[in-house]
Amino acid sequence: MAELIITIDGPAASGKSTMARSLAERLAATFLDTGAMYRAITLAAVRDGIELSDEGQLVRVADQHRFDFEAAPGKMLVRIDGQDATEAIRDTDLTARVRHAASSPRVREKLVAMQRAFAAEHPKIVTEGRDQGTVVFPEARVKIYLTADAAERARRRVEELRARGQDADLEQMRQAIDARDRSDESRAVGPLKPASDAMLIDTTGLSIEEAVELIHRHVKQRLSDHKWRPPVRTEEKMAGPGSDLRNGRPATAGAAGVAQQARDAGRTAHKDATSVAAPQTLHTLMAAWYWLARFVCQMFCTLVFRYRMCGRENIPETGSVIFACNHQSYLDPVFCGVAVNRHLTYVARDTLFHNWFFGPLIASVNAIPIGRDKADIAAMRMIIDRLRGGAGVCLYPEGTRTHDGRIIPVKPGFGLLCRRSKATVVPVLIDGAFEVWPRHRKFFSPGAITVCFGKSLQPEQIRTMTNQLLADHLSHTLRQMQHETRIKQGKKPYDYEE
Secondary structure: OOOEEEEEEOOOOOOHHHHHHHHHHHHOOEEEEHHHHHHHHHHHHHHHOOOOOOHHHHHHHHHHOOEEEEEEOOEEEEEEOOEEOOOHHHOHHHHOOHHHHHOOHHHHHHHHHHHHHHHHOOOEEEEEEOOHHHHHOOOOOEEEEEEOOHHHHHHHHHHHHHHOOOOOOHHHHHHHHHHHHHHHHHOOOOOOOOOOOOEEEEOOOOOHHHHHHHHHHHHHHHHHOOOOOOOOOHHHHHHOOOEEOOOOEEOOOHHHHHHHHHHHHHHHHHHHHHHHHHHHHHHHHHHHHHHHHHHHHHHHHHHHOEEEEEOHHHOOOOOOEEEEEOOOOOOHHHHHHOOOOOOEEEEEEHHHHHOOOHHHHHHOOOEEEEOOOOOOHHHHHHHHHHHHOOOEEEEOOOOOOOOOOOOOOOOOOHHHHHHHHOOEEEEEEEEOHHHHOOOOOOOOOOOEEEEEEOOOEOHHHHHOOOHHHHHHHHHHHHHHHHHHHHHHOOOOOOOOOO
16 A cells, blocks of 8 residues: 555535645655546446446446546546547546446445556556545545535536537536435445545635645655654454554554654654655755756757757746747757746646556656647646646647747636736747657657747736737747848748738
């Protein structure tokens, strides 16, 4: 079993999934998305065409198919019989059908075993669900129970669906959430309820960042409390006061016992202190790795390309900032990153993280996976969390690489991200990357690369602009920067029909 398990339980739309992801990121822990497991069983059953209310058939589905669950930055990768189903299990129609698997005692028994097996493979786990602290991991070191009033949870869910382009009625959603709560609370196996030792947090009126910060402080306090002991296991209770099964020896007594207890307490305190220090140590190592990787990329750009920069005076030294770049090649993050003398977060298409080598590599330098085919709410929230924490984020608001070197119109949804994060936006023009590595070629070639930073847009300016106006402004700015840059280099500028 994992050395550290943190459970976050709560009703639908209480924010537990988003907060569990953010907390896992802060603690350098693995996120266990139990909902993905129930969705996977349901998807396989739907594909097999079985009656979901038939528990026997659901159990056969769980037995006859192979389900693989793999941790990835900010999400869980799901495969059914070797085929990727990570996106398919998030289908809206499937969500309404998951309740059958969730309420089946025999299916839950199988998935609880899967969840415990998953936890056994990772040193630190942050897991979310409805019975994680009461049934699956009753000995978890830290337990959180989130809630919020039904109206607030309904509003969140409707907002999430509308962001995906799906219509939703607020009152109908509230009624559905009320019905889901009653079902979760009354089911015979793993009913929704807080563990007796869980910290209760009402997220009504709290932002994601405020709630995560509150949870993070509680976790740190819990881990630093050397008086904390795990709950007594069943076999320990049966053993009685004359033995200590945890240490495999008889219970001590008298002066010798006091001395032994003191030594045990010292070891426990040291272990707890180590647990607290571990995330900070890992953070330091990751920061050192980032700067080393950036140095290697600088050498690469210097030796392979005729690399030059301009407009670096427009880069804010501190505070949250979005570097809005045009997208010409796979090397664009490298070309932008080496020009910015501060720690950056990058955003990359989620499919890139599936590669056994490239996925861990880009994850190690602060890349966040994002789905390109639909609105990825979880990824957007992670980006906003980073920005509100004062980070710099490199984004490509065109959404994809150019086919011909021209700048594609910026997507209007970029404005919503800017407003919610309250970040400064710096337009970044990359020129020459299309010539050295266009999307139709497998390999890059040497050539001239220019990276220019334009004048920043402040949050106060962005608030006065509609999404479309901001998108048009940024598209025009990048195209103008591209035109001027190519003229200065003696290149033919691109034609745009404005």
